[in-house]
Amino acid sequence: xxxxxxxxxxxxxxxxxxxxxxxxxxxxxxxxxxxxxxxxxxxxxxxxxxxxxxxxxxxxxxxxxxxxxxxxxxxxxxxxxxxxxxxxxxxxxxxxxxxxxxxxxxxxxxxxxxxxxxxxxxxxxxxxxxxxxxxxxxxxxxxxxxxxxxxxxxxxxxxxxxxxxxxxxxxxxxxxxxxxxxxxxxxxxxxxxxxxxxxxxxxxxxxxxxxxxxxxxxxxxxxxxxxxxxxxxxxxxxxxxxxxxxxxxxxxxxxxxxxxxxxxxxxxxxxxxxxxxxxxxxxxxxxxxxxxxxxxxxxxxxxxxxxxxxxxxxxxxxxxxxxxxxxxxxxxxxxxxxxxxxxxxxxxxxxxxxxxxxxxxxxxxxxxxxxxxxxxxxxxxxxxxxxxxxxxxxxxxxxxxxxxxxxxxxxxxxxxxxxxxxxxxxxxxxxxxxxxxxxxxxxxxxxxxxxxxxxxxxxxxxxxxxxxxxxxxxxxxxxxxxxxxxxxxxxxxxxxxxxxxxxxxxxxxxxxxxxxxxxxxxxxxxxxxxxxxxxxxxxxxxxxxxxxxxxxxxxxxxxxxxxxxxxxxxxx
Ligand code: GLC
Numbered sequence: 081x082x083x084x085x086x087x088x089x090x091x092x093x094x095x096x097x098x099x100x101x102x103x104x105x106x107x108x109x110x111x112x113x114x115x116x117x118x119x120x121x122x123x124x125x126x127x128x129x130x131x132x133x134x135x136x137x138x139x140x141x142x143x144x145x146x147x148x149x150x151x152x153x154x155x156x157x158x159x160x161x162x163x164x165x166x167x168x169x170x171x172x173x174x175x176x177x178x179x180x181x182x183x184x185x186x187x188x189x190x191x192x193x194x195x196x197x198x199x200x201x202x203x204x205x206x207x208x209x210x211x212x213x214x215x216x217x218x219x220x221x222x223x224x225x226x227x228x229x230x231x232x233x234x235x236x237x238x239x240x241x242x243x244x245x246x247x248x249x250x251x252x253x254x255x256x257x258x259x260x261x262x263x264x265x266x267x268x269x270x271x272x273x274x275x276x277x278x279x280x281x282x283x284x285x286x287x288x289x290x291x292x293x294x295x296x297x298x299x300x301x302x303x304x305x306x307x308x309x310x311x312x313x314x315x316x317x318x319x320x321x322x323x324x325x326x327x328x329x330x331x332x333x334x335x336x337x338x339x340x341x342x343x344x345x346x347x348x349x350x351x352x353x354x355x356x357x358x359x360x361x362x363x364x365x366x367x368x369x370x371x372x373x374x375x376x377x378x379x380x381x382x383x384x385x386x387x388x389x390x391x392x393x394x395x396x397x398x399x400x401x402x403x404x405x406x407x408x409x410x411x412x413x414x415x416x417x418x419x420x421x422x423x424x425x426x427x428x429x430x431x432x433x434x435x436x437x438x439x440x441x442x443x444x445x446x447x448x449x450x451x452x453x454x455x456x457x458x459x460x461x462x463x464x465x466x467x468x469x470x471x472x473x474x475x476x477x478x479x480x481x482x483x484x485x486x487x488x489x490x491x492x493x494x495x496x497x498x499x500x501x502x503x504x505x506x507x508x509x510x511x512x513x514x515x516x517x518x519x520x521x522x523x524x525x526x527x528x529x530x531x532x533x534x535x536x537x538x539x540x541x542x543x544x545x546x547x548x549x550x551x552x553x554x555x556x557x558x559x560x561x562x563x564x565x566x567x568x569x570x571x572x573x574x575x576x577x578x579x580x581x582x583x584x585x586x587x588x589x590x591x592x593x594x595x596x597x598x599x600x601x602x603x604x605x606x607x608x609x610x611x612x613x614x615x616x617x618x619x620x621x622x623x624x625x626x627x628x629x630x631x632x633x634x635x636x637x638x639x640x641x642x643x644x645x646x647x648x649x650x651x652x
Contacts, residue, residue: 085186103304103363103386104420105580106143106483107573108193112428113150113172114159115526116488118539125526127173129539131181133529134188136555140491141573144191146306146365148428150178154204156275157245157508158428158524160195160308161202165293175300182301191303193363198290199309200276208277215258216266223286224277225269225317226253237267239321241338244272245519246512271312271338273508281313281347294354294362304363305355310348310379310388311368314341332371340370348384365389365422365485373413380419387483390422394430395445398437398469398645400594400610404587407480411585414482420583421482425473426490432523433473435496438466441612451498452518465612467493468645471568471630472608475647476596478572479606481583486569489527492553493565496522497544504544528554571628575649579604589618595642597621603652609642617642625650 085102117129127150137145149159152169159169168178185192201208207223214220216228229252230236237250251274255265269278279286294305316337327336334342348366355362366379366388373390380388390410396402414421425433431448438461439447447459470493478484500521502510507519521544528550530537536550551557558564581602589597594611597618605625609615617623617640628649642648 085189085191100583101360101363101386102143102191103365103483105481105583106191107141107478107576108144108146108483108485109137109140109142110146110148110427110485110487112148112158112488112524114155114543115524117527117529118542121540122171123540123543124171125539126171127168127177127181131177131184134181134184134190137185137190138188139570141570141577142190142486143577144193144303145185146193146304146485147195149195149197153202154275155506156202157273158506158520160197161200161204161273161275162197163202163204164206165196165201165289166296179300186301191363192301193304193306193365194297194302195306195308196290196293197308198279198281199312200270200272200278203275203277211268211277212253213256215255221266223280223283225280225315226266227269227317227321229267234265234267238269240324241269241271241321241327242324243270243274243512245508246514246517247274269315269317271309273512275508278315279313280317281315281344287347287350291350291354294351295357298355298358298362302362304365307348307351307364307366307385309368310366310385311340311344311370312338313347314344316341332375334375340368340375345378345384348379352384363387365483373409377413377417377419380414380417382418387420387422389424389485391424393473393477394424394426394433397443398473398610400596400608401592403473403476403608403610404589404591404596408587411481415584421480422485423477423480423482424485424487425470425477426487426523427485428487428524429520430523432487432490432494432496434463434466434470434490434493435461435498436466437469437473438462438495449517452522461495463495465645466495467565468630471565472610472645472647474569475572475628475630475649476606476608478576479598479600479604479649481581481585481600487523489523491566491569492528492555492558494527494550494553497525497547498522499547500525500544506544525550529556530554531557568628568630572649575628579651605650606647607642607650608647609644612644614641614643616640621650625652627651 114125116125117133118125119128150172152163152167153159153161168174182192210220211224227238228234241249243249250267252264252267255261270276330336364385366385368379368388370376376388379385392406410421505521507521509517509519525544526538526542528536531551531554558566581600585598585600587598595609595615597607599605626648630647631643
């Protein structure tokens with residue numbers, strides 16, 4: 081298997097355009113390593129498993145893989161609790177396995193993006209262990225956020241801030257040194273689980289160490305980085321800390337002490353200098369849950385990371401007006417800042433989109449969350465409709481200018497595994513909400529590769545149980561089957577490469593229409609009917625030019641119509 085990695089991408093209209101960096105309009109496939117493929121039968125996916133499936137990934141037609149953390153970790157938060165940023169968890173392989181994976185990926189024409197988790201380490205990180213062993217006020221503690229508690233004896237946490245996964249954002253330690261040795265002492269901040277102490281990014285050692293990490297993986301050949309919780313690094317910890325009610329009334333203008341502070345951009349300017357030491361420069365994408373796109377786009381400026389995830393489509397209901405407005409807003413803002421847009425429907429943190437789209441019309445986010453509650457009254461899902469809409473949404477999105485981030489298993493049309501028994505749940509949300517919210521395990525169940533092999537061809541008995549219905553969705557049950565979701569993704573990704581054009585589009589339908597019709601500069605057209613009933617095709621559309629449909633039938637509808645919840649691709 082050999083393919084070439086060119087540093088730039090040329091589309092069908094490229095003769096008149098300067099070449100663009102590869103990542104500006106890439107299809108990036110997210111691998112959640114523990115759940116992808118298990119090569120040694122221990123029930124946990126691993127790096128040799130990724131290498132073994134490189135042929136599948138090449139055939140899928142993606143441009144890059146992004147690997148969620150594979151670093152040594154106690155897995156308190158699925159690996160986002162990192163013990164050592166410059167190594168591989170022995171259960172997932174070794175650095176040699178990593179190198180072999182990168183070599184295989186590059187030989188297949190696939191780039192490699194790795195996850196960096198700079199907001200927090202794990203509590204097993206060498207620096208955190210040193211901080212626990214040292215006294216209050218020490219240089220070891222200064223790499224994290226340690227504070228004395230409130231109350232007569234420091235028995236109250238320094239603030240009432242909650243952690244994202246439930247419970248408090250502060251944990252009190254038993255001092256090992258100093259005058260209070262052996263007694264309860266200071267508190268440390270963790271915006272996520274107790275096992276994830278937040279770094280202090282005002283500390284120069286922390287800053288330098290992450291530069292070392294970026295260079296470590298860059299030198300090993302990775303092509304880019306996904307930056308976890310990028311908007312949280314810089315914090316204003318000046319005393320007295322503001323209370324939760326005080327934070328809740330802040331507007332999103334950089335005044336929040338914990339999120340999206342202006343000074344975070346200096347950090348990423350520094351990272352850009354490191355990434356630009358390489359030729360070609362390394363790519364980067366920020367995970368920044370920042371509501372206002374002008375603030376979010378700062379992370380994506382060419383002087384910083386280049387891209388920031390846009391979760392707007394992911395959060396939107398399946399409605400033409402919403403999709404059109406979001407696409408328009410994100411594209412114009414990307415253009416104005418020099419960033420390239422990103423699009424994503426699913427990842428390891430959210431309910432898989434065929435399930436989301438199967439909720440009854442008019443369902444709210446709260447309904448979806450209720451569906452995930454351990455004992456919530458679950459609204460019934462219309463699965464066939466959910467998948468139909470998911471396929472239509474995917475083709476709508478893959479035609480847009482910018483990069484598409486796909487999550488493993490979406491090419492199989494997998495639904496959320498909502499029926500996981502409580503006894504197997506591992507997400508810290510489940511524990512920290514005292515078993516009220518199930519969390520994210522339902523989108524992390526190991527992939528079904530084979531309809532007939534043990535454990536659906538994943539490897540050993542998977543760390544989360546696979547449901548029986550996975551057999552129907554297995555990769556080998558769909559490969560070569562016309563109309564299957566896998567074949568739709570393969571065809572779409574292949575065509576997308578051939579058709580890729582300048583980063584712009586022209587809307588051909590009116591903003592209120594339930595049918596969105598847009599055209600890329602080279603004549604590639606995308607038409608999506610968001611309605612639950614067939615719609616008239618826009619006048620002048622020549623069905624003989626349809627090259628792909630999200631519908632199962634080869635024809636997209638009766639003459640002159642487009643089927644309900646369906647997308648068509650047309651070429652000139
Ligand atoms: C990001 C990750 C998520 C993780 C959290 C804390 O949001 O995507 O999985 O739990 O950061 O690291």
